[in-house]
Structures are given as structure tokens and as C-alpha cells.
Amino acid sequence: MKILLVEDSATLRYAMRNYILEAGHTPLIAQSGEAALQMLETTPVDMIIMDVEMPGLNGFETTRLIREWLGGHWIPIIFVTGRNEDESYREGIEAGGDDYLIKPVSAMIIKAKIRAMERITEMRDQLNHLNAELEALSQLDSLTQIYNRRTFNEMAQQQWLLAARQQKPISVLMIDVDHFKLYNDHYGHPAGDTCLKKITQAIRDCLNRPIDLIGRYGGEEFIVLLPEADSVGAMHVAQSINAALEKVDLRHEVSPTHKCVTVSIGGASCVQTLSYSLEELIKRADRALYKAKHTGRNRALVDDIAVHKTILVVEQDTEATKTLLQMLTPQYNILYTENAEEALDICLDIHPDAIILDANIADENGERLCRQLARNPKTHAIPIVLTSETSCNTRPVSDSSIGIRGCLEKPLSKESVLQKIQFLIN
Numbered sequence: 336m337k338i339l340l341v342e343d344s345a346t347l348r349y350a351m352r353n354y355i356l357e358a359g360h361t362p363l364i365a366q367s368g369e370a371a372l373q374m375l376e377t378t379p380v381d382m383i384i385m386d387v388e389m390p391g392l393n394g395f396e397t398t399r400l401i402r403e404w405l406g407g408h409w410i411p412i413i414f415v416t417g418r419n420e421d422e423s424y425r426e427g428i429e430a431g432g433d434d435y436l437i438k439p440v441s442a443m444i445i446k447a448k449i450r451a452m453e454r455i456t457e458m459r460d461q462l463n464h465l466n467a468e469l470e471a472l473s474q475l476d477s478l479t480q481i482y483n484r485r486t487f488n489e490m491a492q493q494q495w496l497l498a499a500r501q502q503k504p505i506s507v508l509m510i511d512v513d514h515f516k517l518y519n520d521h522y523g524h525p526a527g528d529t530c531l532k533k534i535t536q537a538i539r540d541c542l543n544r545p546i547d548l549i550g551r552y553g554g555e556e557f558i559v560l561l562p563e564a565d566s567v568g569a570m571h572v573a574q575s576i577n578a579a580l581e582k583v584d585l586r587h588e589v590s591p592t593h594k595c596v597t598v599s600i601g602g603a604s605c606v607q608t609l610s611y612s613l614e615e616l617i618k619r620a621d622r623a624l625y626k627a628k629h630t631g632r633n634r635a636l637v638d639d640i641a642v643h644k645t646i647l648v649v650e651q652d653t654e655a656t657k658t659l660l661q662m663l664t665p666q667y668n669i670l671y672t673e674n675a676e677e678a679l680d681i682c683l684d685i686h687p688d689a690i691i692l693d694a695n696i697a698d699e700n701g702e703r704l705c706r707q708l709a710r711n712p713k714t715h716a717i718p719i720v721l722t723s724e725t726s727c728n729t730r731p732v733s734d735s736s737i738g739i740r741g742c743l744e745k746p747l748s749k750e751s752v753l754q755k756i757q758f759l760i761n
């Protein structure tokens with residue numbers, strides 16, 4: 336164990352240091368209460384042996400500050416003092432001490448006390464470990480009583496699949512508290528915990544529908560899933576969260592950006608397509624959050640994936656489909672099918688910005704697909720590019736009358752694919 340010894344007398348420091356070493360532990364030395372506090376900011380310790388009478392902060396005052404600063408994290412603190420009055424003993428225990436020894440203390444006693452405290456520390460560790468296991472088994476985050484990350488992911492995945500089936504929009508918001516480290520440092524960890532609970536409540540109050548999901552994603556990071564909400568709806572919710580926190584007005588005196596606790600929000604919205612996953616949507620929201628942080632905090636940015644152009648890939652060759660997906664994602668929204676009938680349905684429903692069509696399909700019922708698209712005023716302007724195993728020069732010129740505006744030879748090269756698509760879409 337690392338044992339911090341706080342003692343102003345050089346003689347006692349020397350003796351106690353040796354006792355600690357003899358007991359098989361590592362001594363760290365502070366000559367004053369102030370020095371002890373400073374050391375604890377950077378160095379975690381397992382136990383503290385604390386003198387009471389010291390110039391500056393005395394042992395009781397130092398212990399009170401340490402307990403406040405450590406919040407829920409308990410480490411044993413033993414006082415070693417010349418004061419032997421009952422009242423002093425009471426004060427020491429009240430200040431947060433766990434034991435109280437009267438000087439002079441023999442090596443034997445100090446070693447026995449260290450051993451006793453070590454046992455309690457081991458029990459604490461076991462308890463923490465069991466609590467962590469219990470929390471993993473439970474669905475809720477213990478501090479905020481909203482879904483923990485794992486449960487949120489499971490529930491969100493169900494909503495995602497539902498949105499995919501129904502082709503409905505879905506949005507996600509990542510919410511990160513601004514300058515929360517400074518808040519903890521200034522007000523203490525327990526106050527930080529209370530603050531997180533209040534933030535949770537403020538966010539919950541902004542979610543109006545029972546299908547909306549909220550989870551604690553990390554320490555001071557929350558996540559919200561808004562099924563059936565497009566980017567406008569998501570932005571509305573996000574801004575209402577910013578406004579709600581301003582109203583709750585939790586003081587944050589040391590924040591460099593605002594006087595009260597604020598959050599930055601990054602969102603992403605999409606109309607569910609085959610080419611996106613929930614993980615990607617969350618990644619996009621995270622990217623938006625990063626932007627919100629770097630453009631001043633206390634703000635919301637929502638990335639509308641729907642503004643990305645959509646390309647329909649109609650391919651029988653699964654290798655080619657995979658290659659195209661790799662080349663075109665995430666710059667474009669990709670839908671794909673190997674079936675001309677389904678392609679027509681998709682075109683009528685979603686109006687992709689371009690179609691990449693396997694020439695093999697085009698030669699069979701694909702040609703019919705092209706004609707049907709060309710006839711329909713809703714779809715006649717969609718440009719079609721063929722992919723072909725044979726040279727593109729052999730294709731008849733009449734293709735252009737049924738919307739075919741280009742040809743790509745297999746094996747496909749990324750450069751030519753992107754060039755062609757950009758040319759056709761922009």
C-alpha cells in the first residue's frame with residue numbers, strides 16, 4: 336500500500352517512515368496539511384497517517400478537506416497525536432478519522448493498526464467490485480437511474496430496426512457537460528454527482544414521447560434516441576435542452592464560457608437506409624458534438640444525413656456491390672438490391688439521385704426498368720450508370736433515351752466511379 340504520512344516533526348517523520356517500511360508498505364511524506372492536499376491531487380494513496388498539531392492547517396482541518404475532496408472514495412485515515420482529551424478524540428472521528436492513536440506510539444502498535452486498516456480496505460475493494468458487477472447486471476445507471484450504456488444500446492437497436500422497416504426518420508443526440516472537470520475540482524465530487532442528477536432531470540423533461548430513449552453513455556455524457564424525429568425535430572429537442580439548463584441555472588463559477596452549467600449537443604438524423612448502422616449514426620452525432628465543443632459550447636449542432644445524396648445500386652454481382660459500398664460510403668447514402676422490380680419500388684418511394692445498374696440486369700429485365708423510370712415524371716430525370724464486364728464502347732447510343740448516361744467497366748476503379756457519380760449528380 337502507498338501510505339501518506341503527514342507529520343511536521345522531523346524526528347517523528349523519520350521514525351514513522353521506518354515503521355511503514357518495516358511493515359512492507361511504501362511511505363509518502365508530507366510535512367504539512369497543505370503539502371498533503373497538494374500531493375493528493377496528483378498521487379492516489381491507500382491510507383493516511385496524520386499528525387494533528389501542525390502549523391497552518393491542522394490534522395483535523397486537513398482531514399475534513401480530504402474527505403470532501405474524495406467524495407465517495409474512502410481511504411483510512413489514522414490520527415497520531417499528543418492530545419489525549421476525550422473531546423479531541425471525538426473531534427478527530429467527526430472530522431473523518433478512522434482511528435486515533437496517542438503519542439508516543441510503538442512500532443508494534445502502528446504496524447498492527449496498519450494491518451487492521453488494510454483488512455478494511457480489502458473489504459472495501461471487494462464491495463466495490465461486487466457493486467460494479469451488480470451494476471453491470473442491472474439495466475439502470477445507479478447515479479442517475481436512466482439506462483446504462485449497454486441497455487441503451489440494446490433498446491436503441493430495436494428502435495433502429497423498426498425505423499428501418501418503416502423507413503421512418505430517426506435521430507440521436509450526444510450530450511456532454513461543459514467544463515465538468517472544473518466543476519468537480521471547484522465544488523467537489525459529491526456536488527458533481529448532484530449536478531449530474533439535475534442535468535438528467537432537465538434532459539428528461541425535454542423528452543415528450545414515450546418512445547424517446549435516454550441513457551448515460553459515459554461519466555458526464557448522455558445519449559438520447561428520438562425515433563420518428565427528423566433533423567428539425569432533433570434540433571428542436573436539443574435546443575430545448577440547452578434552454579432548460581439555462582433555466583435550472585446551476586451555478587458554475589469557474590466555467591470559462593458561461594456562468595451556469597451548460598451542455599454541448601451533437602446530433603445526427605437520417606431516414607433509415609440499408610447503408611447505415613446505428614453505430615454510424617452515433618459516430619456522426621459524436622462528430623457534431625466535437626464541432627459544438629469547438630465552436631463555443633452551450634450549443635447544439637445536428638448533422639442531417641438525409642441531405643447526403645442517395646445512390647441506388649442494382650447489382651447481381653455481390654462482389655461489385657460490396658466494392659461500390661466501400662467506395663461510396665459515407666459520402667453517399669447507398670441503397671442496394673439485385674432485383675429490378677424492387678429497384679423500381681425504391682425509385683418510386685425514395686427517388687435516389689443516381690442509379691448504378693448492372694449491365695447484365697439492364698440487358699434482361701433491367702432495360703424494362705429503365706423504360707419504366709423514363710416514362711414516369713417522378714423518376715425520369717434520375718441518371719443511370721451501367722456497370723459492365725465488357726467494353727463500354729460496344730453499348731448502343733440509344734441508351735441515353737432511356738436515362739442511361741454513362742458506363743463503368745469492371746473491375747471498378749474508385750477514381751472513375753467517384754468521378755462519374757460526381758459528374759452526374761452535381
Ligand code: GH3
Nearest residue numbers: 511512513514515516517519524525527528554555
Ligand atoms: P469539456 O467541456 O471539453 O467537455 O470539458 P470537461 O471538463 O467536461 O471534460 P473532461 O472529459 O476533461 O472531464 C470530464 C469530467 O467529468 C472528469 C470527471 O471527473 C467528471 N466525471 C465523470 N463522471 C463523473 C461522475 O460520475 N461524477 C462526478 N462528480 N464527476 C464525473
Ligand code: MG
Nearest residue numbers: 343386388389
Ligand atoms: Mg505536529
Ligand code: MG
Nearest residue numbers: 511512555556
Ligand atoms: Mg466527456
Ligand code: MG
Nearest residue numbers: 511512513514
Ligand atoms: Mg465534458
